[in-house]
Amino acid sequence: MLITAPTLAIYNPEKPMVVNSDASSYGLGGVLMQQHNDGSWRPIAYCSRTLTPAERRYAQIEKECLAAVWSCERFDRYLVGLPSFAIETDHKPLVPLINTRPLTNTPIRCQRMLMRLALFNANAVYTSGKNLHVADTLSRQPLRTTTDSATTLQNDITAHVNFISSSWPASDEFLERIKDETAKDERLSIALNYTANGWPDYKEDCQLGARHLYQARSELSISDGLLLKGDRIIIPATLQKEVLGRIHQGHFGITKCRERAASSVWWPGISKDISDLIGKCCVCQEKQSTHEPLLPSPLPQRPFQQMAADLCKHNGRHYLVVVDYYSRYLDICFLSKTTSQAVIGHLKKIFARHGVPETLVSDNGQQFSSSEFKAFSDFWNFQHVPTSPHFPQANGAAEHAVRTAKHILNQDDVFLELLVYRTSPIVELKASPAELAYGRKLRTTLPAPQNPSYQSWWTNHPSIPATVNKSTTIIMVRDIFQTCLLVTLSSLNSTDTKLPPPQLLFLHQPSPYLPTPQQSFLPILPSVHLMALQHQQLPLSPLPLLPIVLVQQPSPAEVVRLKFLCDSNKGIKYMAFDQVAIV
Structure with a gap:
């Protein structure tokens, strides 16, 4: 493009705009592109400059962020006020840093850069490095002079870094110890090198000692020999126990200690380490309040009780x-x-x-x-x-x-x-x-088949004995397994009575008939028309409503017994009739 397009296109704010930016180890480059009616992209302006000695020590993500921010500020006369434009970069971690990541979770130098970028309606987009040949060329062959705006930006960033570092709750002596131990720590030394010179594109390409920090690579930066995650110092392994003790001074709880740690220090697994420390602290365990076991409320026996x-x-x-x-x-x-x-x-x-x-x-x-x-x-x-x-x-x-x-x-x-x-x-x-x-289903907007009447179900059922009167009255009974109708275990004559299945229902005439001991019946109470058994192991979940039949007996010496073997999904699963002689 530098050869085939020797002249710049005329700026038109109605057309789509994009800023290509790139950073090398010693320079920045950027180009403002505009899309024309034929779909081609033409340059509007170019920019480049050499990095200052301090900027050359930035982490690679900080250099890439600096290239994007500085390019936008150089083209501010074209970009300020636009509804939106894209910043194309070949550095993937920069995209979420600009678009979605909270400011507090970014490296401290990038925080100040992103504050300056807030003047523009920019959206970062990743593109392959082979498509950014113009910005890449400008960053590798930058202008040898440093502009006043670059000096102002560097001073602004340095002031912000100094403000953040001065708020760290640690003495200068302890910070020096952290710096020395960081340099001695093999794993953090590898991470320092990657942060300064760029991380590999894939985790598998990293050395084993630095893979535990790969996910956080876009938040890492270096300040005065300290490795930072956002604005928090990464503590080397040799000092983590001492820092944990300082965090837990005062014997506060887990939440308070985690908040203290979040203000200044970090290492992988710090939250778990804080929890383990407090869990093993004798002072905290003595002061911890005990939780009484929950007392369940008694289950009501009927609706609206x-x-x-x-x-x-x-x-x-x-x-x-x-x-x-x-x-x-x-x-x-x-x-x-x-x-x-x-x-x-x-x-x-x-x-x-x-x-x-x-x-x-x-x-x-x-x-x-x-x-x-x-x-x-x-x-x-x-x-x-x-x-x-x-x-x-x-x-x-x-x-x-x-x-x-x-x-x-x-x-x-x-x-x-x-x-x-x-x-x-x-x-x-x-x-x-x-x-x-x-005890019934309400009609809703959903289509549903009409429920057949229980009278027709009873009349046409093939298993009904011929001796049973077809005009039998149908009685609907709800809450069978919650209220257990009118009979409970307290009505048993003996606690060791062998109980029949819990789904057994009895129907009889008002006369107080009493079964023989050989029959597995409950004692029939006087003037009770319908009874059911409440089993000790009966599930509490209610089952669908059952059609209960009141049978007209042919003689006082006979009673008709109905068995309903039910489950909560299919309703009536099996029904059988037999006539039992009462002695």
Whole structure:
């Protein structure tokens, strides 16, 4: 291009611009290119200069960053005010350094350079070195003079480096020790050489002693013989134990010690070393507070028996969130005022819809701790359980419901999203909140087959005995494995009674028939129409609702027994009938 394009193109700010920059060990080069209508790139301006003695000691990434920043400043009359332009470089680590990396994670010299680059709307792009022949040639044959702007930039960078180094919490004597030990450390010596002269393109090409620093190579720099990662000193292995002791002075916790280390020092694995040190510190272990084991709350036996309430704020509006412990059924109410009266008003609506709970759990907010709310709980006959102040974990159900509510409130159609939540199966329970609460599936926007009536299912089932009346009444029973209907283990006559399978259901007439001891039945309680067994090892997750059949017996000496062998995924898996004589 230097030969075939002896004249510069006319600058047009409407056309795409790109800055090619490159740095050698002794010079910088840059060229401003402009794309024309035929797709070709033509030069607008060239620049080059020789590095100063101090700049020649920069790390390679610092030289590349200096080339990009200095080139942009040389072409500032063309670039300032442009919506965007690209900086092409053949140094891959420079691309994230300019585009995405936080300023605090960059080498200290690059920090000051990037501050000056903030004047431009630049975006770094990697390109192969063979495509940067113009900038590469200029960097290898630079002008022998140093411009005033270069001197100003160098002084600016030096002042920034001195400011950062003066803030390191270490004496000059200790810094000298670090410098000496760094020079003696074989692994850090290799890293110093790579940082000064450039790292290999691939980790496998590095010497083994420096591979542990390869991932951090774009953040490494050298200042006065010290190897730095960003603005933190890399401590050689011989001094790491001593530095750990200084970090842990005062016996603060892991987080505080890590924050102290992040302000000045670094080495690979420093976070783990801090954790191990504190874990083995006798003083810290003696002072460490013990955590009491969590006390699980008793599981409610039916829907809306125990509920939790909490207030949340979303997009400047306040809401009351109420959740049922049993079914996880969720209600969200907008609060125009965050007063006890407003909260009580919405709770009354919820209780009128679902019934009054036995227990309501909430935090100690002023809405729930007022005398007005105390009078409300007494009159409506429910127990209000306030949790510990400033300890939201004690009301975990409500806190989780608040997170769910905020997700719902973020949607465009809040009510549709609330319906989706209520009808989505809970993974652990294989049933939705609506099914657990109401014993049926709610109709949604998803297509679904119509549920066949249980009457037709019962009438047309091929395994129904001929002696059974086809007009038998169908009774829907929910919460079979939570409430266990009306019979529990306390109704057993003997604790060593051999128990039948937990899915066994009994149907009989109101008369108090009593099975013989040889039959594996529960004692039948008087005036109980339907009973089920609560097994000690019964899983707590509820199963789908079962159609329970109330059978008209042909004679008082016979009873019909139904077995439902069920699982939570397929519903009724097997059903069989037999008639058992009662003695």
